[in-house]
Amino acid sequence: DTGVSQDPRHKITKRGQNVTFRCDPISEHNRLYWYRQTLGQGPEFLTYFQNEAQLEKSRLLSDRFSAERPKGSFSTLEIQRTEQGDSAMYLCASSLFRLEYNEQFFGPGTRLTVL
Amino acid sequence: KNEVEQSPQNLTAQEGEFITINCSYSVGISALHWLQQHPGGGIVSLFMLSSGKKKHGRLIATINIQEKHSSLHITASHPRDSAVYICAVNSGGGADGLTFGKGTHLIIQP
Numbered sequence: 001d002t003g004v005s006q007d008p009r010h011k012i013t014k015r016g017q018n019v020t021f022r023c024d025p026i027s028e029h030n031r032l033y034w035y036r037q038t039l040g041q042g043p044e045f046l047t048y049f050q051n052e053a054q055l056e057k058s059r060l061l062s063d064r065f066s067a068e069r070p071k072g073s074f075s076t077l078e079i080q081r082t083e084q085g086d087s088a089m090y091l092c093a094s095s096l097f098r099l100e101y102n103e104q105f106f107g108p109g110t111r112l113t114v115l
Numbered sequence: 116k117n118e119v120e121q122s123p124q125n126l127t128a129q130e131g132e133f134i135t136i137n138c139s140y141s142v143g144i145s146a147l148h149w150l151q152q153h154p155g156g157g158i159v160s161l162f163m164l165s166s167g168k169k170k171h172g173r174l175i176a177t178i179n180i181q182e183k184h185s186s187l188h189i190t191a192s193h194p195r196d197s198a199v200y201i202c203a204v205n206s207g208g209g210a211d212g213l214t215f216g217k218g219t220h221l222i223i224q225p
Binding site: 048 | 148155158159163201203205211212214218
């Protein structure tokens, strides 16, 4: 395992459809993060997990968004009833959390286009 | 909520020039990150620092905690350095998600 992987890399969907993205972190990493990046902007934090526990959620994560990390390894991010405003790059990152040091390693992202 | 500001937003320079990108933030942090993003989206972590200065190859990052300011320098810039450079901070206190600046779009012309 050489890094964080995300699947799919690109997703085109019609408004109103549900989509699910997957993130596989670096194998020994205990923390996993989801971010969203719209065109021309910096990424924005959505949520993160420590092992299987979801520790923090941004107010950006509306009730149409749900994230899971059921076994503390891979994670899924589901968007229900997609809207055109959901079009963005969804980035996943992972880290091996230590109090004095917590560098995050990013995946390649999933680019979502909602038509 | 921490506000992260970067300057400049866009920078075009000639190969070989010394490049400086600045980042300021509004609230005390536990760590500051400099990230590089190439077209297509992939993000690479360049530096994570909480004090002082770090150097890696032609890249140097400095941080002044009292002034809530950090700089990223590139010496002897090269066209392959062309990318978006993003500053991000950990605000600490249990909130571990990064807060990002909007990025600086750097183009190095040969």
